[in-house]
Amino acid sequence: MLDVLIAAHDHPTAAQVLDRVREHQPGIGAATVYRTLSLLVEAGQARVLSLGEGASARYDANVSRHDHVLCVDCGAAMDVAAPLPARALADMASRTGYDLIEYDVQFRGRCPSCNKAHRKQSKTNEKRNRSV
Amino acid sequence: MLDVLIAAHDHPTAAQVLDRVREHQPGIGAATVYRTLSLLVEAGQARVLSLGEGASARYDANVSRHDHVLCVDCGAAMDVAAPLPARALADMASRTGYDLIEYDVQFRGRCPSCNKAHRKQSKTNEKRNRSV
DNA sequence: TAGATATTGAGACGCAGTCTCAATATCGAT
C-alpha cells in the first residue's frame, strides 16, 4: 500500500488509494485502507494534506518539507518548493509566543488546461451577455 | 450575523457562529446560518479557512491577505503576516504554468498555554518511564 | 388587499471517516 502511494504523484484521496490498492488486492476493505493510511501518517511515512474545506483528505508519500499548488477547478495538486527564509520560523515563534513545529505554503489558481477552458468560457459568457 | 463574525477574532466554526447568533436571535435555524456564511464568502465579505483535515471549516471576517498560526493541541488560530516577496507569486506561476490567484501560509505549533501543559506532561512521562 | 416572490427553519439526506465486532489469519509453544 505504501508502494501505491509512492507510485502516485497526484496526492490521491483515501478513496483513490482504495481503488488503486484493489487493483492488486481486490478483496481489501475500506476500513483497512483508512486504518493503514492513518498509521502511515502517524509513523511519519506519509502526510495528509487539507487542500481546502469540503475537499476530502489527500495523501502524500513525500514527507519532506514542500508546498503545493492547487487547481481550483479540477483539484490537481502539484509539488512546489516555497521555503521561507531560515529565520522566519524562529522569528514567527518569538513574535507569537507559539512553539512552532512546521509550516506550509499553499498556492491556489488554475492549471494550464483548466485555464484554457476557463478563458474560452469567459469569452462565451461575454458574447451571450452582449446578445441579451 | 456579519457583526458576530467581525466581533469574533477567534476564527469560529459555523457551529460557533450559530451559537453566538442565537444569543441575539434565539429562533434562527442552522440552515440559515450555513447558507448565510456561504453567501458571505461568495460575496467576498468573509473567508473560509481549512485548518487541517478533520477539522470543521472556520470563518474569518478579515478578508485581506494574511496568514495563520494554529495550535495543534487546542485549535486556537491567530492572525499573522507572512507575505512572500512580491515576485514570488509571479515566479511560481511561470515556473508551474498555473495561473495563480492567491496563496496562504500556515504555521503549526503549540500556543503558550498548551505548551506549558505539554512540557509538564512530558516530564511526568519521563518520571513514569524511569519508575517502570 | 391580494397575489407573486423571497426567506426561513425543521428535518431528511449525503458523504467522509471512524468504530464495532465476528471471522479469519498469524504466531508460538508443545
Added chain:
DNA sequence: ATCGATATTGAGACTGCGTCTCAATATCTA
C-alpha cells in the same frame, strides 16, 4: 502438525458536518 492465544481483517453500523427539500411565513408590488 496441533492447539490456543493474539493480531488483523472487512462488513456494515454509526457519527458529525454540511447541504438539500419543502412547507410555512414574511416581504414586496400592483
